Amino acid sequence: MKTIQHWINGSPAAGDGSESAPVFNPATGQEQARVVLGGSADVATAGAAASKAFETWSESSLTQRTQVMFAFRQLLVEHEEELGRIISAEHGKTVDDARGEITRGREVVEFACGLGDVLKGSFSDQVSRGVDVHNFRQPLGVVAGITPFNFPAMVPLWMHPIAIATGNTFILKPSERDPSAANFVAELYKRAGLPDGVFNVVHGGKDAVDAILTHPGIEAVSFVGSTPIAKYVHEQATTHGKRVQALGGAKNHAVVLPDADLEFAANHITAGAYGSAGERCMAVSVAVAVGDAADGLVEVLERKAREVKVGPGDAPGTDMGPLVTKAAQERVENAVGTAATQGATVVVDGRGLKVDGHEDGFFTGPSLLDHVTAEMDAYKEELFGPVLAIVRAESLDEAIELINANPYGNGTALFTASGEAARRFQRNVKVGMIGINVPVPVPMSYYSFGGWKDSLIGDNPIHGPEGIRFYTRPKVVTTRWPQPTHQHHAGFNFPTSN
Numbered sequence: 001m002k003t004i005q006h007w008i009n010g011s012p013a014a015g016d017g018s019e020s021a022p023v024f025n026p027a028t029g030q031e032q033a034r035v036v037l038g039g040s041a042d043v044a045t046a047g048a049a050a051s052k053a054f055e056t057w058s059e060s061s062l063t064q065r066t067q068v069m070f071a072f073r074q075l076l077v078e079h080e081e082e083l084g085r086i087i088s089a090e091h092g093k094t095v096d097d098a099r100g101e102i103t104r105g106r107e108v109v110e111f112a113c114g115l116g117d118v119l120k121g122s123f124s125d126q127v128s129r130g131v132d133v134h135n136f137r138q139p140l141g142v143v144a145g146i147t148p149f150n151f152p153a154m155v156p157l158w159m160h161p162i163a164i165a166t167g168n169t170f171i172l173k174p175s176e177r178d179p180s181a182a183n184f185v186a187e188l189y190k191r192a193g194l195p196d197g198v199f200n201v202v203h204g205g206k207d208a209v210d211a212i213l214t215h216p217g218i219e220a221v222s223f224v225g226s227t228p229i230a231k232y233v234h235e236q237a238t239t240h241g242k243r244v245q246a247l248g249g250a251k252n253h254a255v256v257l258p259d260a261d262l263e264f265a266a267n268h269i270t271a272g273a274y275g276s277a278g279e280r281c282m283a284v285s286v287a288v289a290v291g292d293a294a295d296g297l298v299e300v301l302e303r304k305a306r307e308v309k310v311g312p313g314d315a316p317g318t319d320m321g322p323l324v325t326k327a328a329q330e331r332v333e334n335a336v337g338t339a340a341t342q343g344a345t346v347v348v349d350g351r352g353l354k355v356d357g358h359e360d361g362f363f364t365g366p367s368l369l370d371h372v373t374a375e376m377d378a379y380k381e382e383l384f385g386p387v388l389a390i391v392r393a394e395s396l397d398e399a400i401e402l403i404n405a406n407p408y409g410n411g412t413a414l415f416t417a418s419g420e421a422a423r424r425f426q427r428n429v430k431v432g433m434i435g436i437n438v439p440v441p442v443p444m445s446y447y448s449f450g451g452w453k454d455s456l457i458g459d460n461p462i463h464g465p466e467g468i469r470f471y472t473r474p475k476v477v478t479t480r481w482p483q484p485t486h487q488h489h490a491g492f493n494f495p496t497s498n
Contacts, residue, residue: 002033004179006042006203007186009049010196015042021176021205026092026322027312029360035179038204043171043211046200050142050169051217053197058139058167062116065165071192072161073109076102083184087152088313090178092321092362093276095314098153105157107445108463112165118468119166128497131480137472139167140219140243144212146233148225149175149324150279150384156182158449159222160199162467168219169198173212177324179203213237220470222462223247224281226382227408227454234457245470246457247450249382250281250410253391254439255288255399255425256297257416264437265415266300272413272439273388274308274320274366279328281455282411282433282440285383286372287390288399294392298347298370301388305348305366311355322355322362323385329362332385336367339378339389345370350386374402382408396421404430409452413439432456 004023005012019037024030076083084098091098121136145159152174160170174182182201189199202208212218213236220243223233227248234246254272256265272284289297313321323329333351340346350365364386372379372389379389393399403412413435414425422436432451435441443449443464450461460470 001031004033004035004183004203006036006038006046007183007199007201008042008046009053009200010190012183013042013045015045023090023177023179024325024362025089026324027314027355027358027361029326029358029362032089033180035176035203037176037208038202039207040211042202042204043208043215046171046202047142047215047217049197050171050200053195054139054141054169057164057169057195057198058141060167062119065167066113066116068189068193069109069113069161069165072189072194073106073113075188075192076106076109079184079188083153083181085314086180086184087178088321090180091149091152091313092324093279093313094318094321097276097321098313101151101154104442105154108157109161111445111464112161115162115165115468118465119472127478130482131478131497133476133478135474135476137166137468137474139472141168142171142218143168143220143222143471144171144173144218145222146173146209146212146225147175147223149177150276150281152178152181153185155224156185158463158467162463163471164194164198166468166471168471169200171200171202171212171218173202173204173208176203176205209233210236213242214240216240218242220244222470224462227457230457238458243460243470244458245460245462247281247462248455248457249408250283250451250455251286251379251382251406251408252282252284252411252413253286253288253399253403253406254284254413254415255290255393255396255403256293257290257396257414257418257421258292259417260293260415261417262293262296262300266297266304268415268437268439269388270301270304270308270366274305274386277320277323277364278386279324279384280440282442283384284413284439285387285389286379287388288393288402289390290393290396290399294390298368298390301368301390302347305368305388308366310353310363310365312358312361320366320386323364324362326362328385329364332367332383332387333364335378335381335383335385336369336387339369339372339376342376342378344372344376344378344389374405396425400425400428404428407454410455411435411441411451413437413441432461
């Protein structure tokens with residue numbers, strides 16, 4: 001059986017090899033590989049390689065770094081299909097969906113290709129007599145990313161291109177559920193001309209995470225995952241003197257007003273709810289039907305949910321693949337049963353779905369729940385599966401109050417034909433990313449990604465301008481070049497700019 005190893009200092013590395021974990025094909029339910037599980041020793045080895053590489057990479061020119069990024073970007077284009085199939089085979093999402101995440105990740109590489117302009121400092125002439133001031137930014141050193149299973153290519157690509165392009169070296173700890181994409185990306189970096197040790201991959205579970213959080217040579221940690229783990233990562237890493245980006249969970253609402261085109265809204269909400277089997281931190285998990293929109297919206301959403309084609313991710317025409325693990329399948333189906341017990345109406349029941357020829361796969365169908373209230377588990381919990389809950393509200397203000405009362409604040413959307421309603425909504429909701437007639441409002445790479453409340457622990461969003469600030473620190477230089485023949489009095493009072 002295939003063994004997936006670490007990638008350290010430019011080549012595969014077995015580590016101590018004492019522990020490994022299964023990697024499943026979610027469509028068949030069968031184990032297809034083993035991934036080595038590293039710990040503190042492997043993180044230390046990767047840290048040493050990254051630290052050594054930083055000595056030269058941090059001194060490399062912007063031209064050299066951007067040339068690597070341009071080459072890396074082209075390789076991502078050329079190998080998009082291959083990487084997409086690797087992701088689909090281990091995650092379960094469709095190949096087209098996997099290619100979509102590669103494209104969104106590649107946008108960050110393209111942003112990193114232009115860092116020569118973004119990293120320009122500023123200069124102020126004659127701030128005092130004979131004194132000038134300028135500033136510039138420098139890399140931190142060795143930085144690390146701890147990333148989730150649901151986007152094994154895109155989320156890491158939101159981190160390491162900016163970190164590397166700004167002169168840092170990087171250690172990636174991907175999810176052990178779908179680890180192969182990280183190694184494939186490492187090989188592309190090597191082919192792009194990235195020096196050995198600049199990008200490293202250490203596979204593992206909690207032991208590897210804890211080793212990263214406490215390693216004295218790692219300056220910063222980027223994390224995307226559940227809120228409880230985000231809080232743990234933030235606490236542990238900051239306690240050990242590191243910068244932290246910690247993005248947590250979500251419960252994303254899509255509000256539909258009576259003036260919205262219900263066919264358009266339902267079509268996009270269905271895709272946002274059931275795409276990638278709902279395993280997205282920006283998935284639409286709650287549809288808030290306002291006033292007279294409710295009954296008509298439910299009718300169209302039911303029809304759309306029943307039209308979703310569920311099957312293996314590599315099969316033509318598949319809209320939605322399986323969940324990533326058997327445990328995830330059982331958790332989601334149990335949640336649908338709990339919702340019914342608590343009083344929700346199960347309009348579409350996806351439980352017990354079997355796909356011909358893949359009876360042991362981790363499949364569940366789309367589920368649609370109506371008359372869900374804020375007190376029900378189906379509303380309060382991040383189900384991370386193909387379950388869409390419908391909550392009914394009497395007004396836009398009531399819908400906004402519902403969203404603002406939720407502990408999460410990652411993404412939200414409003415479907416309407418009213419500019420006034422849209423403006424009121426986007427100004428008043430306490431959410432970091434907002435879509436107007438856009439169900440999944442993931443910003444472009446030149447904006448930053450991050451929610452509010454329990455969806456972002458701390459205050460550091462990811463990629464874009466915030467990513468540059470996160471992976472660098474500023475220096476401000478005040479300069480005087482005195483003429484030898486002039487006498488300059490050094491005062492004991494605090495200096496001023498006279």
